[in-house]
Amino acid sequence: MVADEPTIKQLSVITGISIPVLILLLGLLLPFEGKHNKAYVDPVGVVTICIGHTATAKAGQYKTDAQCYQLLAKDLEDGTKAINNYVKVPLSNHLEAALRSFIFNVGSENFRKSTLLKKLNNTDYLGACAELEKWIKATDRNTKQVKILKGLVNRRAAERNMCEAGL
Known part of the structure; x- marks a missing residue:
């Protein structure tokens, strides 16, 4: 389910993410987000379409593959801004891809306030990587119940x- 070479090149140009990082990132995103051309409701009640896109997703919506990758490019901008604005240390390609996947999932504001970022900027790379595994809960939009999700x-x-x- 990995994007084809022209799509990867186009995404790299649009997002400013290097091709090696983008390939690693898609290797993380696609298995967990999937690519769903028809909108669906995720395990915590959020309408989602394409590759984890929620901002404009509506029940019953359908998008082409090209539209899905356009939405992905737009959604990846949040991670680019977050990394440019908040990360003060050098990143390997692997570390950058992991952070981009994390930010894609939890949002830049949660990343900005995280212990993960504090440890990262203090060059505690191993400690920052370990922080990732603390982010395993989600709140169900309907029941308001906080749950640990296997995914x-x-x-x-x-x-x-x-x-x-990447260390």
């Missing part, structure tokens, strides 16, 4: 492995 447990483990591979 988040698996995603954070993959992000941590990617993060540590």
